[in-house]
Amino acid sequence: MQELINFFNSSGAYSIGWQQLIMLSIGIFFIYLAIKKEMEPYELLPIGLGVLIANLPGTNMLVSPENAVSYQEAGLFGIIFYYGLAFWNILPPIIFLGIGSLTDFTSLIANPKTLLLGAAAQIGIFIAFWGAILTGQFNISQAASIGIIGGADGPTTIFLSALIAPELLGITAVIAYSYMATIAFIQPPIMKLLTTKKERGIVMSVPRDVSKLEKLLLPSVAMIIIILIVPKSAPLISMLMIGNLFKESGVVPRLTSASSNEILNIATIFLMLTVGTQLSAERVFNIETLLILFLGLLAFSCGTATGLLSAKFMNIFLKNKINPLIGSAGVSAVPMAARISHHIGQETNEKVFLLPHAMGPNVAGVIGSAVVAGVFVSFLA
């Protein structure tokens, strides 16, 4: 009988607390959102499963090799977190390789001024960065890690957090992905508030055709220039451009397919599960998490607003006006943000077809947020 009592005392069911139970419900809620509502399923499903694993007591799956006192003590997700993110940080760049091989720079090349909208939308990062600093709850590295949520780019958020504020990695990544999943609710009210019906109804002409030479030159030269100026952004920028060059060269279809399918999928599985496992109850149940939730929302909203306002500002000088709705797509979140610009445009005027135009600032946003991450790493890592 005593053995039975000892066994029960050592089981997870005995030591589980109310915080863990709430986290398990949150994990199940993420899984529900992914499966039933199809909200960012590739991210929210593995993150939800990771949350479940992280909050089941007694598994030791999160023990890092750094903290393991004997062989075989480190847990699977502790090992993946340590080598995949904290120590080597290889998973986000691998994801960027896949993103690069799926990215099309055509609209950016056809309308280069949209690159500036991608830059403008990054101002949201700095507004949230200042918000975090002024709360007095975070140090400068943590504030940068929170601010980057405004880049609306999951891998960039993870890359930066893992390097400068690993203790916030799980929460910043989940908040970034959660807001990306709900961007369809966050952006439209701001878009409608900051633009007039007339502006939303601006019809843009069809983008010009882009040659293969242009598609090859852009990633090659852009990669060299960006890395020369911000070398710390190289892990993300180089992999993005390498993936894109695989695709645009047209001579390595197997590499393109591997990057955009198998490699991307494998990296996504391990990255998202590991991010989920960082959401343990003791990390989530504190005032900082609530603050990060608020600051993340502030970052997204400000990024959307600065993108829109910059497009309106550009229109003062442009002969052929651009629809300011494409400015909000500057907050990465590829391709959801571009789709939202398109839908809001179509709501106003059926002739407005913004998807190809909004992809320009959308892709520029990916580059912009990776550059900001590089700048933060240069000064804070």
Next chain:
Amino acid sequence: MNLLISKESFVLLDSDMINQAVKLTFLGIGIVFALLIVLTLLVYAIGVINKYGFRNIKKHADSKNYAIAALAAVSAIKQKQPKEK
């Protein structure tokens, strides 16, 4: 300049931190804008190179076509000539 130190968990918000944050903000925004402006100009330049390159390739292709057509015409005339003789 200690603004918020009411709780143990609060970070000391001193002038050094504020200075570093100001520096980081200006540098960050400045570098992103400068870099994306350079990239914008670069994309315009690539467009111009592409346009010029295409024109040259087209010119070259046109002259090649003319040469082939001329050769074809000459050989056709040559083929005709012995029969007429």
